[in-house]
Amino acid sequence: MYDFKYQKASSVADAAKVIGGDSEAKLVAGGMTLIPTLKQRLAKPTQLVDLGGIAELKGIKKDGNAIVIGAMTKHVDVANSPEVKSAIPALADLAAHIGDPAVRNRGTIGGSISNNDPAADYPSAVMALNATIVTNKRKIAADDFFKGMFETALGADEIVTAVSFPIPEKAAYMKFPNPASRYAIVGTFVAKTGGNVRVGVTGAGPVVFRWKDAEAALGKSWNADALKSLSVKADGLNSDIHASSEYRAHLVGVMARRAVAKAG
Amino acid sequence: MPSVTLTVNGKKATAEVENRTLLVQLLRENLGLTGTHVGCDTSQCGACVVHVNGVSVKSCTLLAVQAEGADVLTIEGLAKGNDLHPMQAAFRENHGLQCGFCTPGMVMSAVDLANKNKNPSEHEIREWLEGNICRCTGYHNIVKAIKAGAEAMAGGR
Ligand SMILES: Cc1cc2nc3c(=O)[nH]c(=O)nc-3n(C[C@H](O)[C@H](O)[C@H](O)COP(=O)(O)OP(=O)(O)OC[C@H]3O[C@@H](n4cnc5c(N)ncnc54)[C@H](O)[C@@H]3O)c2cc1C
Ligand code: FES
Ligand code: FES
Numbered sequence: 001m002y003d004f005k006y007q008k009a010s011s012v013a014d015a016a017k018v019i020g021g022d023s024e025a026k027l028v029a030g031g032m033t034l035i036p037t038l039k040q041r042l043a044k045p046t047q048l049v050d051l052g053g054i055a056e057l058k059g060i061k062k063d064g065n066a067i068v069i070g071a072m073t074k075h076v077d078v079a080n081s082p083e084v085k086s087a088i089p090a091l092a093d094l095a096a097h098i099g100d101p102a103v104r105n106r107g108t109i110g111g112s113i114s115n116n117d118p119a120a121d122y123p124s125a126v127m128a129l130n131a132t133i134v135t136n137k138r139k140i141a142a143d144d145f146f147k148g149m150f151e152t153a154l155g156a157d158e159i160v161t162a163v164s165f166p167i168p169e170k171a172a173y174m175k176f177p178n179p180a181s182r183y184a185i186v187g188t189f190v191a192k193t194g195g196n197v198r199v200g201v202t203g204a205g206p207v208v209f210r211w212k213d214a215e216a217a218l219g220k221s222w223n224a225d226a227l228k229s230l231s232v233k234a235d236g237l238n239s240d241i242h243a244s245s246e247y248r249a250h251l252v253g254v255m256a257r258r259a260v261a262k263a264g
Numbered sequence: 265m266p267s268v269t270l271t272v273n274g275k276k277a278t279a280e281v282e283n284r285t286l287l288v289q290l291l292r293e294n295l296g297l298t299g300t301h302v303g304c305d306t307s308q309c310g311a312c313v314v315h316v317n318g319v320s321v322k323s324c325t326l327l328a329v330q331a332e333g334a335d336v337l338t339i340e341g342l343a344k345g346n347d348l349h350p351m352q353a354a355f356r357e358n359h360g361l362q363c364g365f366c367t368p369g370m371v372m373s374a375v376d377l378a379n380k381n382k383n384p385s386e387h388e389i390r391e392w393l394e395g396n397i398c399r400c401t402g403y404h405n406i407v408k409a410i411k412a413g414a415e416a417m418a419g420g421r
Contacts, residue, residue, distance in 0.1 A: 006266070006283040006329050028330075035325045036307045038284070048283070050330060076319075100395025101373065102310065105319045106326070181308065182394060 001038045005047035015049045020157030029111035071110025071160045090171035110160040119183035123208035127200030128189035134162040149206040168193040172263035174255040188255035204248045224257040270334050273341030281328045288312045288323035299339040299368050310396035313369035314338045320376035339368035350416035360409030362400040378414035
């Protein structure tokens with residue numbers, strides 16, 4: 001690992017000032033992606049700004065028709081939260097299956113969506129539940145946030161402060177995990193919110209996407225059978241030692257049907 | 265050089281480190297606590313698991329400076345003198361190890377599980393071990409050991 005300067009930010013404004021003034025500075029949240037990257041010398045930041053001490057970024061609350069989760073809330077706390085379990089059990093279930101217990105004890109929702117790994121779990125929920133990403137500058141709709149592989153709409157001195165998830169009528173997440181890392185080879189999150197159906201797919205493509213044909217079919221009839229005749233094109237999907245693009249395309253349908261059945 | 269002060273196995277410790285020093289390096293190199301192992305460089309194997317403020321964490325994926333003020337428990341802190349911790353005893357009784365390389369991490373993960381779930385099922389134990397890789401024992405006896413260890417802990421042995 002290359003050396004760097006390190007500081008604990010005392011507030012969001014404080015952290016924004018540092019990363020705004022130094023394009024080579026990096027925020028660190030749970031460190032579960034950043035520290036392995038540094039260990040491999042794949043990044044060489046000048047300084048790390050630790051968000052770990054900022055109390056305003058932690059916690060889960062119900063706000064009207066939404067569950068609002070602070071950026072520094074750990075996966076384990078989303079998985080165990082009584083509010084999340086009762087309002088959006090599918091989201092608690094997703095968080096409970098990220099990586100392993102030690103990863104869930106450190107990794108955060110803000111870090112996960114800011115990192116936007118093509119195989120990360122949370123982006124599928126953010127898309128399917130039509131969540132709003134709250135930053136220190138603005139609110140960003142799910143559809144505008146995930147731009148490409150490891151790329152988001154966040155500006156240079158922009159920090160995710162919370163994610164607001166509208167409470168759905170029905171929702172479920174199914175993932176076909178990589179047997180070693182538990183990242184999604186394909187993960188499909190289905191949700192019906194205010195009569196509107198959205199389907200978020202992670203792991204399959206370079207960036208999370210919505211399966212709009214499935215949304216239309218499920219909008220007409222919320223039933224796994226409604227998806228039987230649909231398929232996703234393999235063109236442009238990920239292909240690696242774990243799964244070919246054709247296999248991933250097939251899995252999108254399988255996981256979507258299982259998710260609808262699970263949501264009931 | 266930054267200096268880090270933390271509590272390790274109940275004792276205050278201060279170490280001079282670099283910002284890039286990992287907690288596992290502080291434990292092994294500064295404090296000589298070599299029971300915590302490093303089995304990979306990808307944060308996947310769990311040989312380095314210790315408890316930080318009461319929960320299991322991969323000490324290879326936390327900077328020493330991030331552990332300032334923390335309460336850390338390592339494998340060396342489990343036994344009371346010559347009396348093994350019930351989880352350690354269960355690993356011995358059930359042949360839950362061969363070479364022993366993964367064992368410190370396995371035991372620390374297992375103790376965290378048993379603290380949260382007094383009577384874990386075999387399935388729950390296997391799911392919990394997602395982040396602990398063993399390359400020689402096979403998981404069967406490890407799972408048996410953890411079940412017995414959790415029972416012993418619940419029974420206050
Ligand atoms: C062994 C292992 C298995 C894993 N398995 C899975 C899995 O199955 N599914 C899954 O989804 N993930 C998995 N992960 C990733 C894990 O969920 C990470 O916790 C997560 O991707 C990153 O969150 P973090 O809090 O650790 O962020 P960090 O690593 O601290 O940061 C990641 C990036 O986001 C930036 N960042 C962090 N917080 C903010 C913020 N608030 N605003 C703006 N930018 C920010 C950082 O600067 C950095 O570039 C795994 C990780 C490991 C090590
Ligand atoms: S050494 Fe920490 S996970 Fe492998
Ligand atoms: S006992 Fe040898 S690696 Fe597990």
